[in-house]
Amino acid sequence: MTATLIDGKALAARIRERVTAEVSLLAPSGLATVLVGDDPASAIYVSNKRALCVKAGMRDIHRHLPGDITQDAAVAEIDKLAADPEVTGILVQLPLPPHLDAEALIDRIPTDKDVDGLTEASAGRLALGRPGLRPCTPSGVLALLDESGTELAGAHAVVVGRSDLVGKPMVQLLLQRNATVTICHSRTRDLAAVCRQADVLVVAAGVPRLIGADAVKPGATVIDVGIHRTNDGLCGDVDSAVRDVAGALSPVPGGVGPMTIAMLLRNTARAAALAGRNANSPAMTSG
Numbered sequence: 494m495t496a497t498l499i500d501g502k503a504l505a506a507r508i509r510e511r512v513t514a515e516v517s518l519l520a521p522s523g524l525a526t527v528l529v530g531d532d533p534a535s536a537i538y539v540s541n542k543r544a545l546c547v548k549a550g551m552r553d554i555h556r557h558l559p560g561d562i563t564q565d566a567a568v569a570e571i572d573k574l575a576a577d578p579e580v581t582g583i584l585v586q587l588p589l590p591p592h593l594d595a596e597a598l599i600d601r602i603p604t605d606k607d608v609d610g611l612t613e614a615s616a617g618r619l620a621l622g623r624p625g626l627r628p629c630t631p632s633g634v635l636a637l638l639d640e641s642g643t644e645l646a647g648a649h650a651v652v653v654g655r656s657d658l659v660g661k662p663m664v665q666l667l668l669q670r671n672a673t674v675t676i677c678h679s680r681t682r683d684l685a686a687v688c689r690q691a692d693v694l695v696v697a698a699g700v701p702r703l704i705g706a707d708a709v710k711p712g713a714t715v716i717d718v719g720i721h722r723t724n725d726g727l728c729g730d731v732d733s734a735v736r737d738v739a740g741a742l743s744p745v746p747g748g749v750g751p752m753t754i755a756m757l758l759r760n761t762a763r764a765a766a767l768a769g770r771n772a773n774s775p776a777m778t779s780g
């Protein structure tokens with residue numbers, strides 16, 4: 494069997510087109526990106542987000558803060574953005590310099606502007622199944638699963654990784670779609686044996702090529718969230734040999750990566766709708 498590749502690049506482009514059309518119906522919506530310090534990878538991520546935000550017709554409001562900024566000064570910057578009616582979404586690029594309390598900073602973002610879905614309040618809304626803005630990467634994974642036509646209700650989904658950013662919200666989203674969910678982490682015994690039971694396998698461990706062909710049930714849908722720069726180019730958490738076993742597979746690159754930004758833009762449009770800027774704009778949903 495050769496897996497069908499799930500084209501995240503094409504799906505992300507379609508979602509961005511839809512968002513652009515939605516945004517044209519709204520009063521101006523604005524995405525504020527906050528970059529602290531000069532980490533080159535973070536700078537690239539933020540500049541990609543800003544460029545696609547502008548392309549979708551949203552205002553780009555950027556704050557580049559010095560790497561040695563104090564917690565109080567960083568809080569004050571986020572509070573200013575929180576109070577600004579022109580700002581409908583706020584994103585703080587992670588990771589932050591270690592002297593800053595990232596959780597405390599993120600929690601200054603009002604829930605309705607939390608387009609990364611990472612505040613305590615947004616996590617609570619997700620866990621309770623209440624409407625809210627969902628974390629971008631797991632939302633993108635869900636969209637890829639839908640794109641591949643994978644049935645989730647009743648399926649056994651295995652999620653490798655339990656981070657607040659990916660694994661935990663992924664589990665909640667899959668549960669809401671009535672999958673039977675197993676969570677694996679670094680203490681899981683016989684990871685391959687657990688993964689082999691999965692109809693749907695989502696891997697977000699941050700370990701290059703952790704999942705080999707022996708860990709995949711023939712015909713399963715596999716979503717590779719991991720991304721690693723190696724001497725041979727980019728690779729994910731899933732070994733390329735899995736292509737011969739899986740039924741469908743999201744590749745790296747071109748799978749989850751482009752979906753994360755598309756979902757950020759979708760969340761920003763939803764946040765603007767929530768701000769009541771246009772009664773006809775799409776309502777915030779729980780998905």
Ligand code: NAP
Nearest residue numbers: 630654655656659678679697698699718719720749750753
């Ligand atoms: P993270 O915070 O480091 O969490 C990794 C998780 O994987 C932890 O729960 C850890 O378990 C588990 N794990 C580590 N080694 C394992 C092993 N050998 N067996 C089973 N579980 C293991 O990472 P993250 O932020 O969730 O990101 C995961 C990967 O996704 C990274 O490669 C990251 O770059 C990528 N990512 C990509 C995007 C995108 O847009 N494409 C977005 C976000 C993240 P413990 O909890 O026990 O330590």
